[in-house]
Amino acid sequence: MPADWRDFFALTKPKVMRLVVFTALCGLLAAPGSIHPVIGFTAILCIALAAGGAGALNMWWEADIDAKMKRTQGRPLPRGTIKPTDARDFGLLLSGMSVMVMGLAVHWLAAGFLAFSVFFYVVIYTMWLKPRTPQNIVIGGAAGAFPPLIGWIAVTGEVTWMPVLLFAIIFMWTPPHFWALALWVKPDYAAANIPMMPNAAGEVSTRRQSLVYSALLLPLSITPWLIGGTGAIYGISALILSGIFLALTVPVGLRRSVDGDGMKPEKKLFAYSILYLFVLFGALVLDRVLAQAGVIA
Ligand code: HEM
Numbered sequence: 001m002p003a004d005w006r007d008f009f010a011l012t013k014p015k016v017m018r019l020v021v022f023t024a025l026c027g028l029l030a031a032p033g034s035i036h037p038v039i040g041f042t043a044i045l046c047i048a049l050a051a052g053g054a055g056a057l058n059m060w061w062e063a064d065i066d067a068k069m070k071r072t073q074g075r076p077l078p079r080g081t082i083k084p085t086d087a088r089d090f091g092l093l094l095s096g097m098s099v100m101v102m103g104l105a106v107h108w109l110a111a112g113f114l115a116f117s118v119f120f121y122v123v124i125y126t127m128w129l130k131p132r133t134p135q136n137i138v139i140g141g142a143a144g145a146f147p148p149l150i151g152w153i154a155v156t157g158e159v160t161w162m163p164v165l166l167f168a169i170i171f172m173w174t175p176p177h178f179w180a181l182a183l184w185v186k187p188d189y190a191a192a193n194i195p196m197m198p199n200a201a202g203e204v205s206t207r208r209q210s211l212v213y214s215a216l217l218l219p220l221s222i223t224p225w226l227i228g229g230t231g232a233i234y235g236i237s238a239l240i241l242s243g244i245f246l247a248l249t250v251p252v253g254l255r256r257s258v259d260g261d262g263m264k265p266e267k268k269l270f271a272y273s274i275l276y277l278f279v280l281f282g283a284l285v286l287d288r289v290l291a292q293a294g295v296i297a
Pocket residue numbers: 015016017018019020023071136137138140141142143144145170174177178181274277
């Protein structure tokens with residue numbers, strides 16, 4: 001069957017990237033100052049297309065790995081509906097064009113960070129770290145943490161504490177987000193010979209480490225409030241959301257055997273991790289918009 005637009009769309013990992021784009025949009029909307037709506041829209045479009053291009057390059061590089069894992073077998077490259085060179089060219093074109101447009105139309109600092117994110121995800125994470133070390137997603141997770149910082153810089157043109165904190169929050173969130181899933185798809189990664197933490201260091205160690213990251217995420221997530229970068233709407237939301245995150249990580253982190261329950265606590269934690277980031281960044285924007293409108297301090 002020949003490739004159609006749906007196959008190319010699937011290469012951009014649209015489900016994962018909608019949260020990437022949402023956090024970028026929130027970074028842009030929460031930043032102090034103003035941006036022309038057309039320029040703001042262009043910035044978000046560039047981040048979305050660059051992230052999609054990076055996803056396509058990841059799938060091009062990992063076609064053989066994806067073919068070995070149940071979760072990823074249905075992707076266009078393992079199914080053979082897209083030629084590998086087409087996927088590669090599509091990814092290069094999307095990310096290259098997005099970086100250029102970001103630089104020319106929005107800001108070259110934002111474009112520089114965007115190019116670095118693509119490089120970090122495709123080269124540092126996908127090609128270098130992922131097949132080599134169980135710390136792959138800890139270090140590589142930085143790529144997915146850049147979008148709100150890029151959205152922020154698109155408005156302000158400079159790196160300050162607030163966008164760095166937003167970066168740090170996603171960086172700290174990534175291990176419990178991903179390892180919850182990695183615990184129940186361990187056989188997939190074993191089949192593909194990828195040293196994800198549960199495969200390389202064992203389940204008990206992965207669970208403990210997830211708990212450490214979730215525990216650190218709680219104080220980190222309220223730091224924007226503590227340093228006066230946000231108001232109480234964000235601060236209290238962060239406290240509640242991160243408290244629930246930690247409470248859901250505790251049963252995952254402390255259990256030693258799985259007792260045939262279909263890994264329910266791990267699946268619950270993974271699903272909540274996604275909701276968490278959507279609501280946390282939504283609260284940040286609400287807080288800032290109300291402050292700018294003079295409704296709150
Ligand atoms: C290195 C870091 C990360 C790794 C290894 C990772 C891994 C994964 C994996 C394997 C899935 C299952 C997706 C699928 O089956 O296609 C997933 C789902 C998801 N991830 Fe992550 N993730 C990471 C970082 C992020 C970041 C930074 C975000 C957004 C800010 C994100 C958002 C999502 C979302 C929204 C889903 C659910 C997709 C759906 O609805 O099926 N992830 N992640």
